[in-house]
Amino acid sequence: MIAEFLDLAFISGLMGATMRMATPIIFAALGEILTERAGVLNLGIEGIMLMGAMTGFVFTYSSGSIWFGVFAAACVGMLLGFLMALLSVNLGLSQHVSGLGITLFATGLAMFIYRLHFGSPTVPPIIQPFKQVALPVLSKIPVIGPGLFTQYTLTYIAWLLVPALSILLYKTTIGLKIRTVGENPVVADTVGVNVALTRTLCLVAGGALMGIGGAFLTLAHQNMFLIDVIGGRGWVAIAMVIFGNWNPLKATIGALIFGFLDGLQLRLQSIGVVLSFHLFLMIPYLLTIIALIGVSRRAAVPAGLLKPYRREEKGG
Amino acid sequence: MGKNDQPVVSMSGITKRFLDVTANRDVSFQLHSGEICALLGENGAGKTTLMNILFGYYACDAGEIFIKGEKVNLSAPKDAISRGVGMIHQHFALVASQTVLENIVVGTASRKGIFLDLASARQALVRLQERFGLQIDPDARVWTLSVGEQQKVEILKALYRDVDILIMDEPTAVLAPAETSDLFNTLRSLVQEGRSVVFISHKLNEVMDISDRIVVLRAGEVVAERKTSETSARELANLMVGRELLESIEKTERAPGDPVLNIKKLNVLNDKKLAAIADLNLTVRQNEILGMAGISGNGQTELSEVLFGMRSPSQGVIEINERSLKLGNPAASIQSQMGRIPEDRIGTGLLMDLSVEENFILENHASAAFQAYGLMKSQKIHNFSDRLIKAYNIKTAGRDAITKSLSGGNLQKVMLARALAGEPSLIVASQPTRGLDVGAMEYIHQRLVEERQRGAGILLISDDLDEIFALSDRIVVLYEGKIMGEAPGATASREQIGLWMSGVMA
Numbered sequence: 116m117i118a119e120f121l122d123l124a125f126i127s128g129l130m131g132a133t134m135r136m137a138t139p140i141i142f143a144a145l146g147e148i149l150t151e152r153a154g155v156l157n158l159g160i161e162g163i164m165l166m167g168a169m170t171g172f173v174f175t176y177s178s179g180s181i182w183f184g185v186f187a188a189a190c191v192g193m194l195l196g197f198l199m200a201l202l203s204v205n206l207g208l209s210q211h212v213s214g215l216g217i218t219l220f221a222t223g224l225a226m227f228i229y230r231l232h233f234g235s236p237t238v239p240p241i242i243q244p245f246k247q248v249a250l251p252v253l254s255k256i257p258v259i260g261p262g263l264f265t266q267y268t269l270t271y272i273a274w275l276l277v278p279a280l281s282i283l284l285y286k287t288t289i290g291l292k293i294r295t296v297g298e299n300p301v302v303a304d305t306v307g308v309n310v311a312l313t314r315t316l317c318l319v320a321g322g323a324l325m326g327i328g329g330a331f332l333t334l335a336h337q338n339m340f341l342i343d344v345i346g347g348r349g350w351v352a353i354a355m356v357i358f359g360n361w362n363p364l365k366a367t368i369g370a371l372i373f374g375f376l377d378g379l380q381l382r383l384q385s386i387g388v389v390l391s392f393h394l395f396l397m398i399p400y401l402l403t404i405i406a407l408i409g410v411s412r413r414a415a416v417p418a419g420l421l422k423p424y425r426r427e428e429k430g431g
Numbered sequence: 432m433g434k435n436d437q438p439v440v441s442m443s444g445i446t447k448r449f450l451d452v453t454a455n456r457d458v459s460f461q462l463h464s465g466e467i468c469a470l471l472g473e474n475g476a477g478k479t480t481l482m483n484i485l486f487g488y489y490a491c492d493a494g495e496i497f498i499k500g501e502k503v504n505l506s507a508p509k510d511a512i513s514r515g516v517g518m519i520h521q522h523f524a525l526v527a528s529q530t531v532l533e534n535i536v537v538g539t540a541s542r543k544g545i546f547l548d549l550a551s552a553r554q555a556l557v558r559l560q561e562r563f564g565l566q567i568d569p570d571a572r573v574w575t576l577s578v579g580e581q582q583k584v585e586i587l588k589a590l591y592r593d594v595d596i597l598i599m600d601e602p603t604a605v606l607a608p609a610e611t612s613d614l615f616n617t618l619r620s621l622v623q624e625g626r627s628v629v630f631i632s633h634k635l636n637e638v639m640d641i642s643d644r645i646v647v648l649r650a651g652e653v654v655a656e657r658k659t660s661e662t663s664a665r666e667l668a669n670l671m672v673g674r675e676l677l678e679s680i681e682k683t684e685r686a687p688g689d690p691v692l693n694i695k696k697l698n699v700l701n702d703k704k705l706a707a708i709a710d711l712n713l714t715v716r717q718n719e720i721l722g723m724a725g726i727s728g729n730g731q732t733e734l735s736e737v738l739f740g741m742r743s744p745s746q747g748v749i750e751i752n753e754r755s756l757k758l759g760n761p762a763a764s765i766q767s768q769m770g771r772i773p774e775d776r777i778g779t780g781l782l783m784d785l786s787v788e789e790n791f792i793l794e795n796h797a798s799a800a801f802q803a804y805g806l807m808k809s810q811k812i813h814n815f816s817d818r819l820i821k822a823y824n825i826k827t828a829g830r831d832a833i834t835k836s837l838s839g840g841n842l843q844k845v846m847l848a849r850a851l852a853g854e855p856s857l858i859v860a861s862q863p864t865r866g867l868d869v870g871a872m873e874y875i876h877q878r879l880v881e882e883r884q885r886g887a888g889i890l891l892i893s894d895d896l897d898e899i900f901a902l903s904d905r906i907v908v909l910y911e912g913k914i915m916g917e918a919p920g921a922t923a924s925r926e927q928i929g930l931w932m933s934g935v936m937a
């Protein structure tokens with residue numbers, strides 16, 4: 116069995132799987148970082164991902180264009196992000212309640228629309244999913260090349276988004292405004308930044324990323340929609356945001372660790388390590404919890420997180 | 432000084448209501464270029480509200496505002512900033528986790544479009560620093576700065592935005608005497624350049640010292656306007672409070688008795704694991720008020736937390752009534768007959784979302800007087816609460832009122848009533864009048880002196896030197912966690928105490 120671990124194909128395959136399994140988490144975590152940096156915890160993430168997964172699937176199935184499916188998933192994510200903004204920013208409701216409400220609502224809605232469209236077929240409908248693209252030159256690198264650089268286009272996009280979000284947050288005037296809104300909305304307001312608008316836009320853009328993250332699971336990872344397709348990955352993404360201290364790069368590292376463990380458990384099952392598969396499924400989640408215990412003590416939570424902002428509250 | 436020119440700011444007929452409270456009623460206010468105008472009044476008199484309206488932070492319900500001769504309609508602070516009005520709030524508007532430079536440039540245009548242009552912002556900042564002598568490292572994170580330095584950042588932030596009408600809300604509340612005089616020098620150099628300053632305060636001495644003109648507000652209305660050269664602190668105090676204040680606190684001679692608090696070789700670490708209190712020895716006796724002076728941040732908070740049982744010292748012994756106190760255990764401190772008045776009434780002293788009554792019994796809710804077998808004795812608690820509300824003249828809708836509906840002075844009275852109800856032999860009062868107005872302060876001072884007459888020993892920790900001098904039988908100065916010096920209250924000189932506070936051993 117040891118020999119099988121050291122097998123080149125095994126390592127290469129594991130690296131590839133790490134990237135694939137990390138992709139939806141990266142999308143979702145980046146979206147969540149954007150919203151939390153603006154001071155809104157979006158617990159609607161799990162539901163938004165599921166709606167993204169369903170919408171992406173349905174639109175791809177109906178139109179035959181997989182990119183149209185991705186686009187539709189992003190749009191639905193934006194709509195739900197906007198709904199979150201209406202509840203938590205404009206009405207100033209509790210972010211916990213609004214977010215969980217959206218997850219519950221979206222979970223029901225996703226199944227409802229799917230049933231409306233397909234009824235209850237005995238064999239679930241399938242689509243032609245994304246194909247992996249081998250990058251020229253890079254995929255020819257020995258050992259790591261074939262695994263790392265033969266991926267879905269969405270995975271490559273996720274990779275590009277990590278530095279893009281870092282630059283947005285840390286190198287632009289917009290990013291400084293977002294961070295200021297998230298740290299202290301009063302400060303932002305007194306220097307002329309529109310707090311509500313900033314938070315709304317971040318929720319909308321973040322929702323788009325969450326929707327695409329969900330769609331990856333039905334358009335690339337699998338080729339069908341199942342109600343449990345997200346499987347808690349939205350919550351994992353939130354954990355990775357904390358693990359990564361609200362920093363896109365560090366959260367991505369967390370997502371990769373999760374992807375690695377997820378890939379590993381799949382492979383351990385496939386090479387016939389005899390244990391209940393439930394235990395394998397547990398590994399990434401368990402290690403996420405352990406990692407969080409270690410990291411979260413020195414977490415630099417955006418100081419304005421969870422606080423609705425209204426100007427004319429005396430003493431506020 | 433062009434005081435006869437057209438005013439740079441003219442507000443007239445300003446009225447502002449919050450729900451059922453009228454914060455400003457038909458207020459008129461003028462500011463001229465090149466002057467420092469003090470806005471004087473007790474807490475809740477409407478000073479800050481009026482200036483928040485000028486800053487565009489609040490919208491007024493009625494009234495007109497002219498800035499530099501032009502009628503303005505301010506819907507947000509950015510409208511005011513663009514007309515040169517800047518405001519520095521009492522709680523600084525800075526992001527603690529960001530650098531000085533980031534705090535200063537946020538919301539301003541960048542020459543590189545959407546990308547931050549920190550290099551040229553830094554140059555502009557350095558030029559401002561040199562011009563006004565406000566030296567701060569632009570790359571320091573704000574949380575690492577002292578409050579005095581943070582205030583300099585706020586001033587730089589306003590200057591960076593070309594503010595020529597600067598509003599400062601209680602700017603000295605958090606400053607050491609030396610920092611205050613630095614600030615005053617800065618303000619004087621600002622007005623010499625033709626800028627104007629509004630200085631909100633309830634501290635009479637400072638107002639007399641820094642301002643050219645004083646506008647007194649009481650209960651939301653302007654009650655008087657004086658040239659500083661033509662008035663006195665005494666007159667201002669009476670105008671502000673609306674009645675004659677006591678000349679000074681009456682205190683009779685009493686010989687100190689047995690020690691009620693004995694601290695031996697106390698060492699305490701702060702949150703950053705650095706020494707906050709080092710080898711401290713201290714004794715407080717019956718019939719005595721020991722005033723502990725010092726600039727905040729020199730270990731006072733940590734010392735009071737140790738006494739209250741909220742923090743464990745790394746070393747040391749504390750004896751109360753000659754019995755050793757179990758350390759790091761709030762329940763032990765309560766049972767030791769210590770009256771505890773923590774410095775942060777909102778954060779640690781009271782539960783703002785519970786009723787006044789529940790706050791009264793917070794420390795003793797488990798005592799046999801208030802419960803039997805886990806069931807609260809409601810009637811006894813009601814009686815107890817009503818008695819305290821009456822005895823301390825606490826202004827509240829009733830014992831069931833939610834605590835956050837009370838004003839600062841009344842919140843302090845709730846804490847005081849709770850701490851004194853059990854007739855403690857030791858009272859530890861940490862910053863007991865911080866942020867309170869003159870009337871409330873006078874009441875708290877009287878009560879503390881009465882407790883001394885009763886025989887209690889009081890450790891009064893305060894960064895307000897007036898308070899220390901008014902009450903203390905003995906004064907010690909805490910500097911970097913050590914006692915710098917000790918002097919009898921009756922004969923101590925302000926100069927000497929001030930030097931000790933700045934760490935000068937003379």
